[in-house]
Amino acid sequence: MANTPQAKKRIRRNATRATINHSRISRVRTFIKAVESAIAAGKKAEAAEALKQVQPEMARGVARGVIHKNTAARKFSRLSKRVASLG
Incomplete structure (x- = not known):
């Protein structure tokens, strides 16, 4: 359990950020x-x-900062390849 005011604030902030990051990934x-x-x-x-x-x-x-640069590049590359292969 958080003891200091700083640690309590960090817990609140982390929960907010997690919600925002989840919606961005979604x-x-x-x-x-x-x-x-x-x-x-x-x-x-x-x-x-x-x-x-x-x-x-x-x-x-x-x-x-919710997706790694290389992950995004890989996913986009694979999607591009699949779209290009459509007749």
């Missing part, structure tokens, strides 16, 4: 799912448009 995942569902449906135009929306969201996640 938002990125939602955009990724939009691309994956378009790929599954075989709609290249929709997938390409959704891919354009994913990139800035991932970049925002990296800038905010």
Whole structure:
């Protein structure tokens, strides 16, 4: 249990940050799912448009520190590859 006022404040702040970070990660995942569902449906135009929306969201996640830079690059690369392979 936290004893000092500083430690108590840190606990409150960490809980707030965890909520915010969770929503940011969730938002990125939602955009990724939009691309994956378009790929599954075989709609290249929709997938390409959704891919354009994913990139800035991932970049925002990296800038905010909720996603590692290389993870975002890897995911974007794999999604791009899958969209390009659609006929």
